[in-house]
Each structure stands twice: as C-alpha cells, then as structure tokens.
C-alpha cells in the first residue's frame with residue numbers, strides 16, 4: 334500500500350492568497366414551533382409567477398441540449414426595453430457574472446479598481462481573483478458614496494470603477510448630478526460599472542439615471558439583475574448594457590453556456606410579466622416604508638433605504654443585535670462592528686423584525 338500524504342500541496346496563483354474563501358453558513362438552528370425567515374440575502378419573498386413557472390417547466394424539457402450561445406431572445410427582449418441594439422446587451426450568470434466579465438475584461442494584474450466601502454461583498458473577491466488591487470473609499474457617515482474622494486483616488490493605474498446605487502448594504506442611491514460631475518472628472522477610457530441590482534425598489538427622484546448616464550458617457554456599463562425584484566435568484570441571470578464596442582469585449586469574457594436556456598426563458602417571461610412583478614415590488618416598497626416609520630418611532634435613526642433591505646448602523650452593538658434577530662428565528666447579515674443588514678420580507682416577518690429591533694433599542698438605551 335502506498336502511504337497517504339498529509340496534505341495537498343499544489344502550485345496556485347499568489348493573487349489568491351488574499352482572497353477569502355466563501356464559507357457556507359450552516360442552516361439556522363430554530364427552536365421548535367418558531368417560524369424562521371431568511372432575511373440575509375435580499376431575496377424576493379414571493380415565489381415565481383405562474384406564467385414564469387410554466388415557462389421554466391417548458392424549458393426544463395430540453396435540458397439535454399446546450400443553451401443557445403447567442404441568447405437572442407433574451408438580448409432582444411432586454412434591448413427593446415432599453416431602446417438599444419441587441420449587440421449592446423451583455424448577458425451573464427447573474428449580475429455577479431456580468432461584474433466578473435467586466436473585471437476580466439478590464440483589470441490587468443496589479444491595476445486598481447476604485448469603489449466605495451462598505452459596498453457589495455463581491456467586489457473585493459472579483460478584483461482579488463483577477464490579481465487587481467482594491468482601492469476602497471469609505472462611505473460618508475450617511476451611507477452614501479463619497480464621489481469627490483473617489484475621483485481623487487483615480488490614478489493612471491486605475492482600470493475600473495464600481496458605483497453601487499442603491500448601495501448594498503447601506504441603502505441610499507447616488508445622486509444624478511453628483512454622478513455626472515464625477516464622470517466629467519474621470520479619464521474617458523476608464524470603465525465605470527453602475528451596479529443597479531436594487532434600482533426597481535428606488536423611489537428617490539434625484540437618483541442617478543443610468544439610461545441618461547449611459548447615453549452620455551461611452552465608458553459606462555449599467556448592470557442589472559433578475560435576482561432581486563424579478564425573483565429569479567436561483568436561476569442566475571443578469572445583464573449589462575454598454576456601447577457596442579465595449580459590449581463586444583465584455584461578451585468575450587463570459588464562460589460559454591453560462592446562462593442556461595431555463596434562465597433565459599424565465600428572464601424573458603419575467604419581462605413579459607413585468608406589470609405583475611412591479612406590483613410585488615410596490616408591496617415590498619410599502620413594507621419598507623412601514624418598517625422604517627415603525628423603527629423611527631422606536632428611536633432608531635436609520636438613513637432611508639431605496640432597496641429591499643434596511644441597514645442598522647449598530648456599531649459595537651452589531652453582534653448583539655444580530656444575535657437578538659437570530660434568537661427570534663430571523664437570519665440577518667451582520668458586518669462586524671459596523672451594522673446589520675436586514676431584508677424586507679412578507680409582513681409577518683417584518684413585524685417580527687420591528688419587534689426585535691424595538692426591544693433591543695429599549696434595552697441598549699438604558
């Protein structure tokens with residue numbers, strides 16, 4: 334018998350040393366009789382619409398075949414909605430997939446990517462995988478992007494900028510005028526990815542208007558997802574909108590067959606059922622506003638969110654607050670010593686969330 338080595342030791346890229354491996358969470362341990370809610374991933378609480386399920390079932394009958402490489406139906410449905418041509422659409426495996434295509438297409442090893450922090454947890458991972466350097470610019474105290482500081486951080490070595498509006502996890506949007514002023518300061522050859530994963534939930538009229546930005550600045554790519562408002566997180570489909578020359582390059586860096594036919598079909602069916610889906614989005618927004626009013630009543634001073642979550646800037650109380658939610662059967666997303674992000678869900682879950690947060694507030698006030 335040959336002897337078993339103690340450990341595996343193979344050569345891997347040094348860039349990966351700084352990338353934190355994803356640690357899958359254990360399912361929450363819920364006491365018997367307690368209804369638990371997953372409020373940690375900003376998912377849509379409603380199951381797919383019947384028309385979308387039907388489209389998925391139909392597409393499932395053909396999964397012995399590879400997906401269509403040109404993704405024509407998806408591209409043309411999205412293109413029509415945006416008033417652009419099909420070759421300006423960049424489909425991807427979720428918008429995380431699109432963001433990865435963007436990083437792969439723009440960032441050489443050692444180059445810098447500028448973005449606000451705290452923001453989407455995927456940004457440092459994607460930059461790290463590419464061997465790029467993250468330049469994280471602290472958010473202002475109210476959770477908004479500090480675009481002046483971001484503009485000052487741009488150097489000859491900057492290859493990409495992420496803008497997240499509304500920002501995950503803090504909730505506010507980037508203002509349109511501010512965004513335009515930022516773009517005007519930026520070298521025209523630095524690509525700016527505007528990540529609008531939550532834009533359907535926005536009700537702030539001064540928000541960055543990505544269609545306008547994109548029409549005016551050829552170095553903008555707008556990223557959208559079907560995972561949040563459209564409720565298709567499990568299928569992995571999103572897209573970017575870019576100028577044809579940019580889109581052509583971004584489309585090169587997608588792994589072949591990343592967007593399955595089931596996902597493409599469901600996305601197209603969702604665009605067709607948009608009116609029904611928007612009603613659900615309106616319900617989530619109404620719940621968000623109800624929750625924010627109740628939390629304000631309880632003494633919480635939260636910045637208004639434009640997404641499907643609220644942000645508790647709990648600081649040193651973060652772990653304690655997360656534990657209180659956990660004990661009530663609510664799994665949430667804590668960021669150590671910064672705060673807790675909680676997804677808006679169905680009314681029962683939101684009621685419970687407000688109840689826990691209210692009790693916690695009273696307790697820590699004393």
Ligand SMILES: *Cc1c(COP(=O)(O)O)cnc(C)c1O
Nearest residue numbers: 427428429453501530558560571
């Ligand atoms: C959820 C999210 C995405 C995209 O998620 P996908 O499921 O990969 O489409 C992108 N950006 C932000 C800020 C998000 O929160």
